[in-house]
Each structure stands twice: as structure tokens, then as C-alpha cells.
Amino acid sequence: MTATLPDAPPTHPDFPAEEQHLAGTVAAFIRQIETWEDRERNVGADLETSLTLADTAQEHAALLSVHVPAPYFGSLRVRIGGREQMLYVGKHAFRDLKGPHSVVSWESDVGSLFYSEALSWQGKKGLKGSIRRRRQLDVGGKKLHRITDLYDDEAGGDTGGREQVLLQRLSEASTAAMRDVVETLQPEQNEAMRAPAGVSTLIQGAAGSGKTTIGFHRLAWLMHSDRGEHRAAPESTLVLMPNRVLAAYAARVLPGLNLEGVTVTTPEAWATSFLGLEKMEVTDRTLHLLLTDRDNERRKAAWRRAKALGDLRMLRVVQNHLAGRLRHNLGTLTFQTKIQVRGEDRTLTLDNPALHGLLDDVLGRAPLEGYRAAFRTALEEELLARVNLPDPDEETQLLRTLAADLTRLSGRVFAGLLPVSEGRRIASDEASLRAAAEGVLDERTVRVLLGDPLAAVPKPRRSFADVTELPLMLAVAALLDGVGRRVGRTLEPYSHVVLDEAQDYSPLLYALLARAARPGHLTALGDLNQGLHGYKGPGSWADVQAALGGEGRTRLMTLGRTYRSTRQITELGARVAATYNRAGQVVGVDRDGGEVMRLTGGDLAALTARAVHAMQAQGHHNIAIVTRRVTDAERLVPQLQRHDVDAHPILNEQARYTGGVVILPVNLAKGLEFDGCIVAGADAQNYDPGTPFESRLLYVSASRGLHLLALVAQEQLHPLLAEA
Numbered sequence: 185m186t187a188t189l190p191d192a193p194p195t196h197p198d199f200p201a202e203e204q205h206l207a208g209t210v211a212a213f214i215r216q217i218e219t220w221e222d223r224e225r226n227v228g229a230d231l232e233t234s235l236t237l238a239d240t241a242q243e244h245a246a247l248l249s250v251h252v253p254a255p256y257f258g259s260l261r262v263r264i265g266g267r268e269q270m271l272y273v274g275k276h277a278f279r280d281l282k283g284p285h286s287v288v289s290w291e292s293d294v295g296s297l298f299y300s301e302a303l304s305w306q307g308k309k310g311l312k313g314s315i316r317r318r319r320q321l322d323v324g325g326k327k328l329h330r331i332t333d334l335y336d337d338e339a340g341g342d343t344g345g346r347e348q349v350l351l352q353r354l355s356e357a358s359t360a361a362m363r364d365v366v367e368t369l370q371p372e373q374n375e376a377m378r379a380p381a382g383v384s385t386l387i388q389g390a391a392g393s394g395k396t397t398i399g400f401h402r403l404a405w406l407m408h409s410d411r412g413e414h415r416a417a418p419e420s421t422l423v424l425m426p427n428r429v430l431a432a433y434a435a436r437v438l439p440g441l442n443l444e445g446v447t448v449t450t451p452e453a454w455a456t457s458f459l460g461l462e463k464m465e466v467t468d469r470t471l472h473l474l475l476t477d478r479d480n481e482r483r484k485a486a487w488r489r490a491k492a493l494g495d496l497r498m499l500r501v502v503q504n505h506l507a508g509r510l511r512h513n514l515g516t517l518t519f520q521t522k523i524q525v526r527g528e529d530r531t532l533t534l535d536n537p538a539l540h541g542l543l544d545d546v547l548g549r550a551p552l553e554g555y556r557a558a559f560r561t562a563l564e565e566e567l568l569a570r571v572n573l574p575d576p577d578e579e580t581q582l583l584r585t586l587a588a589d590l591t592r593l594s595g596r597v598f599a600g601l602l603p604v605s606e607g608r609r610i611a612s613d614e615a616s617l618r619a620a621a622e623g624v625l626d627e628r629t630v631r632v633l634l635g636d637p638l639a640a641v642p643k644p645r646r647s648f649a650d651v652t653e654l655p656l657m658l659a660v661a662a663l664l665d666g667v668g669r670r671v672g673r674t675l676e677p678y679s680h681v682v683l684d685e686a687q688d689y690s691p692l693l694y695a696l697l698a699r700a701a702r703p704g705h706l707t708a709l710g711d712l713n714q715g716l717h718g719y720k721g722p723g724s725w726a727d728v729q730a731a732l733g734g735e736g737r738t739r740l741m742t743l744g745r746t747y748r749s750t751r752q753i754t755e756l757g758a759r760v761a762a763t764y765n766r767a768g769q770v771v772g773v774d775r776d777g778g779e780v781m782r783l784t785g786g787d788l789a790a791l792t793a794r795a796v797h798a799m800q801a802q803g804h805h806n807i808a809i810v811t812r813r814v815t816d817a818e819r820l821v822p823q824l825q826r827h828d829v830d831a832h833p834i835l836n837e838q839a840r841y842t843g844g845v846v847i848l849p850v851n852l853a854k855g856l857e858f859d860g861c862i863v864a865g866a867d868a869q870n871y872d873p874g875t876p877f878e879s880r881l882l883y884v885s886a887s888r889g890l891h892l893l894a895l896v897a898q899e900q901l902h903p904l905l906a907e908a
């Protein structure tokens with residue numbers, strides 16, 4: 185069914201009344217802004233207080249003024265405690281002290297009622313409330329454009345209006361930045377976004393189900409004061425996305441959601457920066473092999489080794505390895521020093537068994553602050569206990585006296601342990617690996633780790649770290665000195681961490697990121713079907729749950745609908761995905777669009793250019809040509825120019841997507857979307873039908889278009905893409 189929109193918007197009987205309410209709200213906003221801006225009123229007891237008051241007022245005024253053109257987008261008629269009330273829902277809360285023009289914010293608990301399908305709720309004071317009507321108000325430029333009732337109990341309940349509004353929004357042209365969807369969040373998305381704060385949440389959803397979008401909205405929701413102790417703050421929040429192109433694209437949604445200050449980066453950039461390895465080149469030699477080598481045995485071996493390196497059990501292996509090194513370093517050392525306590529000379533001694541006892545205790549606890557700090561604390565506590573001073577000041581004084589000796593001891597115990605060298609040693613030195621893997625890894629896994637399937641893949645000339653070894657290096661750093669957000673010289677936990685494309689993070693990395701955030705403050709959004717980087721990802725969500733402390737400490741949710749594409753594109757994508765994922769059900773929003781274009785039998789550049797021109801002729805602006813490899817894209821650029829198409833190449837992570845016609849390889853297209861998408865070289869030569877990994881690539885390529893999809897092949901199309 186194709187939905188039609190109400191044609192003459194002002195025919196709604198409530199239009200005049202709603203127009204009047206809107207005018208009243210705009211006036212109330214402006215009055216409030218003027219009050220805040222009136223410096224005369226912000227007079228404090230002294231100059232400094234006056235200036236602070238004025239600054240705060242200016243800030244409030246600036247925040248509110250952005251919302252004057254559209255103070256709200258929906259309303260609710262509710263009944264609570266025997267009284268009917270109207271609530272207007274907008275992007276910014278506003279309290280009208282003198283009239284009926286208050287606005288509740290979408291992230292508040294009350295705001296949730298607008299999106300959910302629930303018809304009643306329990307109010308804070310224990311009163312039961314019921315929803316009488318939900319209404320979408322299309323407001324822009326201080327004008328009311330359309331009223332759509334979503335639910336109205338006087339008109340028989342659900343009106344189908346929510347779907348109409350959604351379809352209209354989805355049929356709009358794309359932009360070069362991710363959008364906020366605050367006005368049209370769907371019930372299942374609302375539920376996922378508001379999954380209880382303080383419990384790590386995993387959200388599985390097909391391509392286009394709104395995962396990235398929901399991740400950012402969840403952050404905005406977490407910033408609201410209604411979240412209490414679980415409230416997060418933008419500057420202490422981290423969002424990790426798979427590549428820089430996508431990170432830059434998505435980061436543009438931040439201002440609209442009041443999330444300026446949030447760090448959006450890639451896991452590699454974050455890890456290297458945390459480890460102080462910014463100057464190192466980061467490679468993904470496994471991906472290089474998977475994308476370029478045609479030997480399936482070698483591909484399998486590389487895949488297995490990468491997977492083993494990211495296995496959760498590697499955390500234990502790193503623990504064992506460090507324990508061995510630290511115990512070895514401590515060896516036969518003892519601690520002895522002479523001090524004066526109240527004028528009396530004393531000798532303080534910690535013999536070797538005592539030192540080993542303290543170290544073993546620390547190693548057994550794997551404390552979040554790291555072995556080094558915990559060992560130091562343990563030494564200090566032990567020494568203080570032996571001296572037994574009654575006065576805390578004297579204790580502080582004693583510790584000051586002991587500081588240099590303790591630092592020397594700790595320096596010897598922790599000597600030579602660096603994340604890069606130890607991480608590498610575990611991954612490639614047989615004796616070290618075997619010793620640390622004892623009782624943790626089976627022989628087969630040890631052998632997989634000791635293999636070198638990437639021998640033929642070129643290494644960069646300068647120093648480098650591979651994405652598959654970074655989690656190990658991070659594990660060494662985290663266990664030795666903790667992991668988190670650097671604030672000056674200390675580490676603090678992130679108030680929340682969001683992982684997009686969560687299928688691409690190894691269980692080991694999950695375990696480390698969980699240590700970097702407040703307990704339960706991790707949201708991961710992903711699609712196991714799009715696992716292009718499955719070699720470094722989890723085998724299943726259960727693996728992730730295990731890394732995050734078990735099923736009871738995580739919540740797994742599923743988004744069942746996809747929103748991005750037309751029915752024609754979604755159906756084709758589902759056909760490709762069904763070949764490697766029989767269980768996955770994708771339900772697309774039933775939005776009708778143009779037929780999928782199939783262009784074959786001719787020069788690839790000529791056919792691709794024809795597709796571009798056809799899409800442009802239909803009024804589309806943002807068009808992507810997706811190729812299988814970087815080299816394919818490079819080759820096509822000049823050839824397309826001969827056919828009057830100037831495609832902007834995105835060939836590496838440094839490039840930015842700014843709209844228009846672009847050409848890019850599939851691995852960089854992931855997560856991006858375009859009005860029209862052209863899969864150039866959509867054939868069995870490029871996407872080997874016998875390899876599930878290749879089908880995943882094909883799925884990603886074919887699921888990037890919002891409105892139009894073209895499949896182009898010099899000869900025959902891939903068997904999965906042929907006309908049904």
C-alpha cells in the first residue's frame with residue numbers, strides 16, 4: 185500500500201485553534217528571551233555576580249532562540265487525576281509561568297509518551313494517566329503547516345497518521361549530514377533509545393533501521409536531568425565509529441541534539457591516542473588480504489588468526505603474561521629502609537615473600553586503576569600498618585619520606601613493560617604465548633596464533649600497529665595503568681560510550697571499553713549481517729554479552745524495521761542477505777519508489793554514467809557510485825569524466841563526504857547513504873558468490889540508496905541481483 189498525505193493541510197477542524205496556540209507560544213518564547221537579554225534585570229549583589237547572572241541568562245536566551253521558529257512538533261491530550269491537559273512536545277523544554285504555553289522536551293519521561301504506543305502510564309505521584317490524543321504538528325518558520333492526528337480516542341483510536349508522517353519524512357532528499365529524527369522516532373526506536381540507563385545495551389538492527397541515529401539520540405536522552413545519577417555529560421562521552429568518513433558525517437548531527445563536546449572518533453584513532461602512538465601508522469593487513477587475495481585457504485587462516493587475537497580469552501592470556509613478567513621482575517627483591525618515628529630510628533622491612541604476597545593479591549584482583557597504582561597502594565598500606573601511627577598527618581609525612589624508595593622498587597618491578605612490545609610478544613613469541621596461554625587456550629588456537637598468514641602482505645616502512653594487535657596493546661596498558669578518559673594526569677571513566685557498527689569490535693575490545701566507562705554505560709549498535717570486519721568482530725551477541733559481564737548485566741534489543749530505502753531497494757537487499765542469514769527478517773517501511781535499474785552489456789563507465797544521468801534527471805543530487813575495491817574507483821574516475829560525469833573520489837579515510845556525485849569503495853560506503861546508489865561492477869567476478877564475505881559486501885553496496893538503486897555490470901549481473 186502506498187500512503188497518501190492529506191492534500192489540503194488547513195482543513196483540520198482544529199487548525200485555527202492550533203495556529204492561535206502556536207502564535208501564543210512563539211510570543212511567550214520571545215518574551216522570555218527578551219527578559220533574559222535585558223541586562224538591567226540581571227543585577228546581582230556585586231559586579232561579578234551580575235556578570236555571571238547576565239552570562240547565564242544570555243546562554244539561556246541563545247539556547248531558546250534557536251527554537252522560536254519551531255517551538256514544538258507534537259502534542260498530547262492526557263487525562264490525569266480526573267483532569268484533561270494538553271502537553272506540547274518540542275526539542276527544548278520551556279516553562280511558561282504566566283500562561284498555557286509550556287513545552288516539554290522530547291527526552292523527558294513525559295516526552296516519551298508521544299512516541300510510545302502505550303495508552304496509560306503511572307505518574308510520578310502515583311496517579312494513573314491516560315492518553316486521549318497524540319498529534320503531530322508540522323511547524324516551521326513560526327507557522328503551522330499541517331496537523332496529523334496519530335491517535336485519537338474520539339475518532340476510534342489509531343489513525344495511521346504516524347506512518348503517513350514517517351513516509352513523508354523519508355521521501356525527502358538526503359543531505360550530506362546525518363539528520364536528527366526527533367520528530368518522527370518510531371515506537372520501537374523510542375524503546376531502544378530509552379532502554380534503562382546504567383545497563384549496557386546492545387541494539388541489533390538491519391541496515392537502515394536507524395541504529396546510528398538511535399545511538400546519538402540515546403546520548404541526548406542520557407544528558408537529560410531526568411536520568412538522575414545515570415546522567416551523562418557531553419565532554420565525558422565517547423562515540424566510536426568504524427571509519428573517519430562516517431565519523432565526520434555523523435558528527436554533524438551533534439549540534440541539533442545539543443551534544444557539542446562529544447568525542448566522535450574511530451576505535452583505532454582512540455586507541456592509538458590513548459596509547460600515545462599517534463605517530464604510528466595503523467594497518468589492517470587482514471582486511472587487505474581478504475579484499476585482495478584470491479586464495480581461500482590463506483583468507484581463512486588470516487580470518488582465524490585475527491579472530492583469535494580478539495577473543496575474550498586473550499584478556500586472561502595478557503593477565504597471565506603480565507603476572508609472569510612482574511613476578512619475574514620482583515624475583516628475590518626485598519624492601520628495606522631506615523626511618524625515624526618520633527625521634528626513634530627504625531628499620532622497615534618487607535621481605536621477599538611479603539612482597540610476592542602483595543603482588544599476587546593485586547594480580548588476583550585485576551583492579552581498574554591498574555597493577556602499578558594498586559601495587560603502590562598495597563605497599564603503602566602494608567608499611568603504614570606495620571608502623572601503626574595514630575595521626576593521619578604523620579602517616580602522610582611518613583609516606584612522603586618513603587616515596588623515593590617505593591618509586592625505585594616499583595620501577596624495578598614494572599621495568600620494561602610497554603604496551604607495544606608486550607602486546608607483540610604475546611601475539612608472536614612462541615615461548616611467551618605458550619606460557620601465558622597455559623590452561624586458557626587450546627592447542628589449536630595457540631597454533632592459529634603462531635601462524636603467519638599475512639607474511640606476503642606488505643608492511644609499511646615506518647613503525648605501525650595493526651588493528652588486530654591494538655586490543656592486545658590496549659589490554660596491556662589497561663591492566664598496568666587503567667583505561668579511560670585522560671583528564672590532566674589522571675584517568676576518569678567515560679560517562680557513556682557508544683559503539684556504532686558494533687559487529688566490528690572484538691570481544692576483547694568490548695571488555696576493555698567496559699573498563700573505560702562507568703559500569704553499565706555502554707551502548708553498542710550493530711548488525712551481525714553487515715560484518716565486513718567479522719574477523720575482528722564477535723561471533724554472536726552472546727560473545728559480547730560475555731565480554732560485558734554476562735547476560736544479566738546487558739540488555740539485547742532488536743530493531744525490526746528498516747527505514748532508509750524504498751520497497752524495491754529493501755526487497756533486493758533482503759534477497760542478498762537471505763543467502764548468508766536465513767534467520768534474519770527485514771521489514772521495510774512500505775515506501776514506493778522507482779524500479780531498480782539494471783544496466784548491462786557495455787562499457788562499465790558508459791553504463792555507470794548513464795545511471796548517474798538518469799538519477800539526476802529524476803531530480804536527485806546526492807549520488808554514490810560504489811565499487812568493490814579502491815583501485816576500481818580510481819580507474820573509473822577519469823573514464824567517467826569522458827562521459828560527462830565528474831565524480832568526487834572518496835578513496836581513503838581522510839576524504840570527506842560533502843554531497844553531490846561521489847565514487848567510493850564499498851568498505852568506505854558503510855553507514856553512509858545517498859539519494860541514489862549505483863553499484864558499479866555488480867557481477868560475480870567482483871563479488872564471488874561462493875564466499876559469504878563477498879555477499880556481505882554486496883549487501884552493503886546495494887543498501888546505500890534512499891530512493892534509487894542502479895546495478896551496473898559490463899557483462900552479466902551477479903546471480904543474486906538478476907531480475908526475480
Ligand SMILES: Nc1ncnc2c1ncn2[C@@H]1O[C@H](COP(=O)(O)OP(=O)(O)OP(=O)(O)O)[C@@H](O)[C@H]1O
Binds near residue numbers: 369389395397855
Ligand atoms: N524514525 C525515523 N524517522 C525518520 N527517518 C528515520 C527514522 N529512523 C531512521 N531514519 C532514517 O533512516 C536512515 C537510516 O538510519 P541510520 O543510518 O541511523 O541506520 P543504520 O541502522 O545505522 O544503518 P546502517 O546499518 O546502514 O549503518 C537515515 O536516513 C535516517 O535518517
